Amino acid sequence: MHAFDYQAPTTVAEAIQLLAKHNGTARPLAGGTDLIDQMRVGRFAPEVVIDVKKLKELNVLSVDADGLHVGAAVPCYRIYSDETVNSQYTALADSCHIIGGIQIQSRASIGGNLCNSGPAADSTPSMIALGGVCVITGPDGTREVPVESFCTGPGKNVLKPGELLVEVRFPTRPANSGSHYRRMIPRNEMDIAVVGVGASVVLDASGQKFASARIALGAVAPTPLFAQAASALLAGQPVNDETLDKAATAAREIASPITDMRGTREYRIHVTGVLVKRVLQAAVARARGEDIGYCRGH
Amino acid sequence: MSGKRVVTLTINGDQTEVLCEPRQTLLEVLRNNLDFTGTKEGCSNGNCGACTVLMDGRPVVSCLVLAVEAEGAELRTIEGVACGSHLDEVQSAFLEGAALQCGICTPGFIVQTEALLAENPNPSEDDIRFYLAGNLCRCTGYDKIVRAVQAAAEKRQVARSV
Numbered sequence: 001m002h003a004f005d006y007q008a009p010t011t012v013a014e015a016i017q018l019l020a021k022h023n024g025t026a027r028p029l030a031g032g033t034d035l036i037d038q039m040r041v042g043r044f045a046p047e048v049v050i051d052v053k054k055l056k057e058l059n060v061l062s063v064d065a066d067g068l069h070v071g072a073a074v075p076c077y078r079i080y081s082d083e084t085v086n087s088q089y090t091a092l093a094d095s096c097h098i099i100g101g102i103q104i105q106s107r108a109s110i111g112g113n114l115c116n117s118g119p120a121a122d123s124t125p126s127m128i129a130l131g132g133v134c135v136i137t138g139p140d141g142t143r144e145v146p147v148e149s150f151c152t153g154p155g156k157n158v159l160k161p162g163e164l165l166v167e168v169r170f171p172t173r174p175a176n177s178g179s180h181y182r183r184m185i186p187r188n189e190m191d192i193a194v195v196g197v198g199a200s201v202v203l204d205a206s207g208q209k210f211a212s213a214r215i216a217l218g219a220v221a222p223t224p225l226f227a228q229a230a231s232a233l234l235a236g237q238p239v240n241d242e243t244l245d246k247a248a249t250a251a252r253e254i255a256s257p258i259t260d261m262r263g264t265r266e267y268r269i270h271v272t273g274v275l276v277k278r279v280l281q282a283a284v285a286r287a288r289g290e291d292i293g294y295c296r297g298h
Numbered sequence: 299m300s301g302k303r304v305v306t307l308t309i310n311g312d313q314t315e316v317l318c319e320p321r322q323t324l325l326e327v328l329r330n331n332l333d334f335t336g337t338k339e340g341c342s343n344g345n346c347g348a349c350t351v352l353m354d355g356r357p358v359v360s361c362l363v364l365a366v367e368a369e370g371a372e373l374r375t376i377e378g379v380a381c382g383s384h385l386d387e388v389q390s391a392f393l394e395g396a397a398l399q400c401g402i403c404t405p406g407f408i409v410q411t412e413a414l415l416a417e418n419p420n421p422s423e424d425d426i427r428f429y430l431a432g433n434l435c436r437c438t439g440y441d442k443i444v445r446a447v448q449a450a451a452e453k454r455q456v457a458r459s460v
Contacts, residue, residue: 006320006366036323036362037343049320051367077356101432103347106356189431295424
């Protein structure tokens with residue numbers, strides 16, 4: 001690995017100052033499961049690596065009147081070990097359970113997953129489905145960006161030089177809501193999604209109609225996508241096969257995947273429809289308080 | 299600017315100081331600077347789990363941790379599993395069940411199994427396969443590995459209930 005300087009600031013202000021000072025030649029380090037490998041293979045050669053794990057704001061995992069706050073450096077295992085996440089923000093727990101293996105989950109963060117901006121990032125569709133908002137701090141202050149607007153291309157995002165993702169905030173979960181994330185891979189674990197789908201649904205009091213929904217797709221476009229039309233058409237519709245098929249069809253329409261070793265374009269589009277339906281069914285079951293019999297990784 | 303620095307950490311209960319560069323991974327420093335060569339280098343990119351160690355109780359792949367990040371950490375490596383010449387239940391079960399062929403992946407599997415059993419003393423086969431998914435065995439001895447983990451779990455349960 002190339003030689004670099006290592007800094008571990010203890011305040012966000014100090015981290016921002018360091019990032020701004022080394023404009024473009026510094027990279028933040030959270031879990032390191034992407035960055036250290038990227039440096040090893042020479043994809044990135046930052047002069048300064050700024051360890052952000054000592055910043056308390058980036059280690060927050062708490063609930064208040066604004067909803068759930070997940071600090072950008074909180075590792076996956078802390079997220080899926082959290083009772084609130086497990087019971088209310090279940091899609092996020094589903095994602096964190098299948099990012100890499102257990103060792104990776106000890107270190108990898110959803111902030112890092114988002115900032116790495118991979119099209120197949122497993123936590124991003126869940127964050128979009130759950131209405132996540134990125135809280136970004138930089139030399140010009142703090143701004144907020146919805147997760148679906150954060151990534152701008154493979155490996156690219158809206159962060160400007162000197163800016164740091166501090167946390168992702170998720171709105172309070174309404175009554176009768178449920179969520180799920182699932183991906184298609186040829187094995188049960190430790191693989192990159194061929195297609196990944198996250199969805200969150202809110203049902204009416206009877207549990208028979210959709211009040212609203214948010215569906216997000218991974219690995220079928222240069223960035224993870226918010227399937228806006230597919231989500232919107234569910235509002236007010238009865239929960240049945242016909243409705244789910246309509247959402248699946250609408251989601252397929254925005255998929256523009258590539259053909260690669262993991263699957264052809266046609267296959268990925270087909271799988272998008274299949275997964276949207278299955279993930280919605282699971283989210284509905286969870287909203288009704290039913291056990292979906294989901295075995296993580298399968 | 300990328301000068302060496304002293305990192306203080308505890309390895310298998312002993313506090314240690316080591317001089318290292320920021321660019322050195324924990325794996326590199328364990329093996330090359332500290333002579334803890336039981337931890338193996340496999341892929342060096344986080345896929346194979348051969349370099350698994352416990353850092354503050356959590357299993358991590360030491361190839362994806364910088365040594366400087368381990369400042370103040372408590373590590374447990376494969377060298378800290380046996381008690382002198384007395385192998386622990388997991389090591390004995392791997393040995394008795396022939397759960398290894400070439401052996402390169404074994405330290406990682408054993409350390410990862412220690413983490414599994416600490417968290418879940420009575421894992422199902424599915425739990426074991428899921429927890430060990432980040433450890434690869436090129437000799438494809440997975441079935442024997444899974445059976446060895448089951449045997450170790452049983453042995454430990456019996457030992458605890460006595």
